Amino acid sequence: MDMICRNIINGLCNKNVHNIIEKMGQNRFRENFVGGLFSGLTYSVFEGEDCIQYLQEYVPFHLPQIEYVLREVYVPEGMGESRYFANPTINIMDVGSGPATVPLAFCRLIPKYIHKHRFKITTVEASEGFNNMINVFKATNTNESVEIVNNLKYNILDDNFINDESPFKIGYNWIIIANSISAIGQGRSNHDVNKILNNFISNVLYYSDKVLLTIIEGSLKQYFDIPTYLSEIEKIGFDDLKIMKTVSSIDCQEEFQYIAYCKFYKTKYPDYYKPHINSKSLLLELK
Ligand SMILES: C[S@@+](CC[C@H](N)C(=O)[O-])C[C@H]1O[C@@H](n2cnc3c(N)ncnc32)[C@H](O)[C@@H]1O
Known part of the structure; x- marks a missing residue:
């Protein structure tokens, strides 16, 4: 079987990322595509086969x-340097x-865009199956940054997550919710979502002066109306947090032609895919 993904040949993906996904996916390639994962009515913590799917x-x-959002937030307007992260390590x-x-x-x-920092990431995930994949990442990744x-x-x-302080002691600079x-939002009001974010971000800010919150979403609206939520988030505000600055607000549709050539993915569209990107990044501090 041809094991080289065309995205690697085209320079759109790299071998490290390809190898990690391949190990996580236990050799499930586009020929074995199942599809239809989000056709159920509830949105839950995925387990078992659903994780591979x-x-x-x-x-x-x-x-x-x-990547599109991280690039916009981290190196705005292709400036080659980040405005928001002063230390060499970003937690x-x-x-x-x-x-x-x-x-x-x-x-x-x-190394295409980011050169100067080390990114030390803490993942928060409820699923056993995804935590196993996260362990595959840890064992396989060769990118030292x-x-x-x-x-x-x-x-x-x-x-327990919101009230336990130990996970927050590292002192985070950036919270990403992709x-x-x-x-979080399914079955809740936009106000309630902000309350949940308020509670755990307050814990984070106990150990760092300010934190950047980046929310990234697509166009899936069946569980929660993301565009409306993101447009209201500043107006709703947070009980204990001050929004120092809206760093980035993205609502666009981008064409990613190369998805069609990925070894792992099979799109129902012929050559391209044009997903919506909804995103908001807020710089927050305690009130
Ligand atoms: C659509 S996936 C997003 C995964 C990844 N961030 C991405 O962008 O591809 C949503 C993730 O949230 C997890 N999840 C759902 N409810 C959760 C909860 N209450 N606590 C923690 N994780 C949860 C699911 O298991 C799943 O991994």
């Missing part, structure tokens, strides 16, 4: 989506990590 059905197109909390999609996206960005330093098997809605705000 998620990896195959969503990760290859979440990678360019997340990141990746909430609802799934199969470490955000760490994988950092591995694809570096990107490291998963801690994988927390927590349910983000669990009071394609997981629906998990």
Whole structure:
């Protein structure tokens, strides 16, 4: 079987990321594509087969989506340098990590855009299956600038996560919630989502002066109306947090032609995919 992904040949992906996904996916390639993962009515913590299916059905197109936002937030207007991170180490909390999609996206960005920092990532993920994949990332990743330093098997809605201070002691600079705000928002009001974010971000800010919150989403609206939530987030505000600055607000549709050529993904569209990207980044401090 031809094992080389055309995205590697075209320079759109790299061998490290490809190898990690291949190990996580246990040789499930586009020929074995199942699809239809989000056809159920509830949005839950994925387990078992659904984790591999998620990896195959969503990760290859979440990678360019997340990369797009990280690039905009981290190196605005192609400035080659970041405005928001003064220290050489950036501590990141990746909430609802799934199969470490955000760490994988950092591995694809570096060294193309990001040169100066070390990204130390803590993942928060409730699923056993995804935590196993996160362990595959830790064992396989060869990019020394990107490291998963801690994988927390927590349910983000669990009071133990919000009230336990130990996960927050590292002192985070950046909280990234990629394609997981629906998990928090399903069945809740926009105000309630801000309350949940307020509670755990307050814990984070106990150990750092300010933190950047980046929410990244696509166009899936069936569980939670993301565009409306993101447009209201500043107006709703947070009980204990001050929004120092809206760093970035993205609402666009981007064409990622190369998804069609990924070894793992099979799109129902012929040559291209044009997903919506909804994202908001806020710089926060305690009131
Ligand atoms: C759509 S996936 C996003 C994964 C990854 N961040 C990405 O962008 O590809 C949503 C993730 O949130 C997780 N999740 C759902 N509800 C959760 C909860 N209450 N606590 C922690 N994780 C949760 C799911 O298991 C899943 O990994």
